[in-house]
Amino acid sequence: MIVGIPKEIKNNENRVACTPAGVKEFVKRGHSIIVQSDAGDGSGFTPDMYAEAGAKMVDTIEEVYSSSEMIVKVKEPIEYEYKLIREDQLVFTFFHFASSEELTKAMIESKSVCIAYETVEKNDRSLPLLIPMSEVAGRMSIQEGAKYLEKPMKGRGILLGGVPGVRPAKVLILGGGVVGANAAKMAAGMGADVTIMDISLPRLRYLDDIMPANVNTFMSNEYHIRELIATHDLIVGAVLIPGAKAPNLITRDMLKEMLPGTVLVDVAVDQGGCIETCKPTTHQDPIYLIDDIVHYCVANMPGAVPYTSTLALTNATLPYAIKLANMGWKEACRKDKELMKGLNIIKGNVVYEAVAETFGLEYKPVSDFL
Numbered sequence: 001m002i003v004g005i006p007k008e009i010k011n012n013e014n015r016v017a018c019t020p021a022g023v024k025e026f027v028k029r030g031h032s033i034i035v036q037s038d039a040g041d042g043s044g045f046t047p048d049m050y051a052e053a054g055a056k057m058v059d060t061i062e063e064v065y066s067s068s069e070m071i072v073k074v075k076e077p078i079e080y081e082y083k084l085i086r087e088d089q090l091v092f093t094f095f096h097f098a099s100s101e102e103l104t105k106a107m108i109e110s111k112s113v114c115i116a117y118e119t120v121e122k123n124d125r126s127l128p129l130l131i132p133m134s135e136v137a138g139r140m141s142i143q144e145g146a147k148y149l150e151k152p153m154k155g156r157g158i159l160l161g162g163v164p165g166v167r168p169a170k171v172l173i174l175g176g177g178v179v180g181a182n183a184a185k186m187a188a189g190m191g192a193d194v195t196i197m198d199i200s201l202p203r204l205r206y207l208d209d210i211m212p213a214n215v216n217t218f219m220s221n222e223y224h225i226r227e228l229i230a231t232h233d234l235i236v237g238a239v240l241i242p243g244a245k246a247p248n249l250i251t252r253d254m255l256k257e258m259l260p261g262t263v264l265v266d267v268a269v270d271q272g273g274c275i276e277t278c279k280p281t282t283h284q285d286p287i288y289l290i291d292d293i294v295h296y297c298v299a300n301m302p303g304a305v306p307y308t309s310t311l312a313l314t315n316a317t318l319p320y321a322i323k324l325a326n327m328g329w330k331e332a333c334r335k336d337k338e339l340m341k342g343l344n345i346i347k348g349n350v351v352y353e354a355v356a357e358t359f360g361l362e363y364k365p366v367s368d369f370l
Contacts, residue, residue, distance in 0.1 A: 001325040002032045004068025006061045007039040010075045012283035014042025014306035015313065017072040017093070018321075020053040022314045027054035031325045036064050043310040065089075072321050074313065075300055076103055087111040088347065090329050092321060094118055094133075097344055097355045098245045099272045104345070104359060111348045113329055117317065118271075119243045119352060120342035127242060128338070129320070131178050132312035134267075136302040138182030138238065141265045142171070144296055145234040146190065148263045148287060154294050156261030158233050161191025168192050172228050174220065174249050174274060175238035176203045179267050183236045188212045195228060225249060230257045237266040237274040243344070244354035245272035252276050260292035269297040334370050343369075 003026055005018050016039045018026075023033045035055040037047045047057050058064060065071060065084035073093035077085060079102075085091060087110065095116040097104045107114050117129035127134075142160070149169060151157035162168030171187040173180045176198030187194045188211065196211070197220035198204050204217040211217075218224055229235060229250065235258075239246050246268040255277065266278040273279075277290050280299040287296050302309035320339055323332045333340040344352040349364045356363035 001328070002034065002067060002069045003321070003325055004064040004071045005033065005035045005039055005055075006064040006071065006073065006081075007036040008042075008074050008303075009061070009080065010078055010300060010303075013075055013300050013303040015074045015303055015310045016040045016043050016045065016306075017074050017313070018318070019043075019310060019314045020045055020049040020055075022318045022321075023050055023053040023055045025318060025322060026325060029322060029326060032056065034058055034064050034067050036061055040310075043306040045310075070321075070324060072317070075303075076100070077106075079106075082106040082110065085110040085112045088113065090115070090324065092117070092317075092324060094270075095344060096270045097352070098243060098358045099270055101359050104350070104355060104361070107345045108348050108350065108361075112345070113343070113347065114345040115324070115329065115339065115342040116243070116344045116352075117342070119344060120320065120338050121242060122338055129313075129316050129342075130240075132316050133302050133309065134178040134240075135182050136305060136309050136312060137267050138179035138236075139186045140301045140305065141179070141183045141236045141238070141267050142186040142190065142192075142234075144286075144298075144301070145171070145236065145263050145265045148294050148296055149234060149261075151261075154261065154287070154289060155263050156233055156259060160187070160234070169233040170231060171195070171234045171236070172232040173197065173236045173238055174225070175240070175268075176200070176207050176217070177238065177240060179238035179240070180236070181207065183238060183267075184211055184215050187234075188215050192234075195232070197224065197228075220249075222249075226254060226257065229254055229262075230259070232262070233259070234263045234265070237264070237268050237278070239268050239274040240271060241354070243352050245358055246274040248274060248276040250275040250277075255291040255293045258291075258293055261294065263294045263296060265296045267301065270299045273297065330370055333366070340366055340370070
């Protein structure tokens with residue numbers, strides 16, 4: 001199969017979908033890899049490194065799309081790329097369709113085959129291609145939150161870990177999944193007073209067992225959220241419903257109950273956000289204020305640490321991408337139920353029920369196409 005690796009063109013997205021080591025694995029199996037010449041620059045991988053691994057290097061994104069049977073990306077295609085995607089072309093990337101009707105309709109019109117990293121799912125309900133980026137984003141949420149708590153950044157002017165004789169900042173994490181757990185570890189390690197909330201009692205028991213003493217667990221519901229937001233300095237939204245829009249756990253009216261300079265970091269922004277006042281921002285312009293509350297809602301947080309993120313993502317995606325290249329999408333998805341769950345749109349048809357429900361579109365089961 002001819003596999004294309006384009007340069008990411010989303011704002012300040014420095015990751016690349018495949019490392020030179022990953023390219024080598026494709027080539028060893030007889031596949032042809034086309035890499036845009038500057039695709040790896042932001043992650044520290046040079047054109048020579050890709051060429052030595054066996055990739056064919058091209059100068060433009062148009063050449064990558066026009067010559068490839070499968071496109072492997074990091075982030076969802078943006079408007080400029082819509083017209084480049086061809087009928088029957090396989091696109092394997094993070095899509096987060098439920099957060100963008102425009103993207104969903106564009107991919108329907110393209111008649112391509114869209115497999116979304118974020119809905120590939122194992123039998124235990126874990127999301128193997130989302131986990132590494134969730135780990136990065138969870139840890140970064142605290143790193144960025146600590147920065148924006150500083151007064152010059154419009155925050156409350158609080159040091160996350162405090163100092164002897166001065167209490168540390170209070171961090172509230174909504175959601176005890178991969179993002180939430182990693183955020184809690186990072187915040188606890190910096191010395192903050194951390195509370196992590198979830199609706200699953202078994203998950204809270206597990207987190208209570210593994211977390212340091214400065215992490216408390218609390219059952220999540222509206223009453224408890226309203227109670228805690230009034231006293232916490234950094235609030236991290238870390239809620240995910242696979243393939244669907246995240247629920248609004250913090251509503252517009254709740255902002256008035258928070259302390260001025262409180263920082264909100266919504267890691268769920270690429271699935272619509274779990275904070276009602278959330279709207280996607282960029283690394284170039286990451287925050288905005290509403291009611292003196294700092295909102296940090298960057299939709300591609302791991303893009304700020306591209307070397308780490310690219311290696312972590314390739315480690316997870318490569319086995320699936322190779323399987324798709326070896327067998328073609330139909331055979332691969334027939335044989336691998338995890339990949340089958342990644343199918344979202346097939347040749348103009350929405351085959352992921354949560355996406356169809358979000359936009360009131362016709363849903364067709366994957367089995368109709370396999």
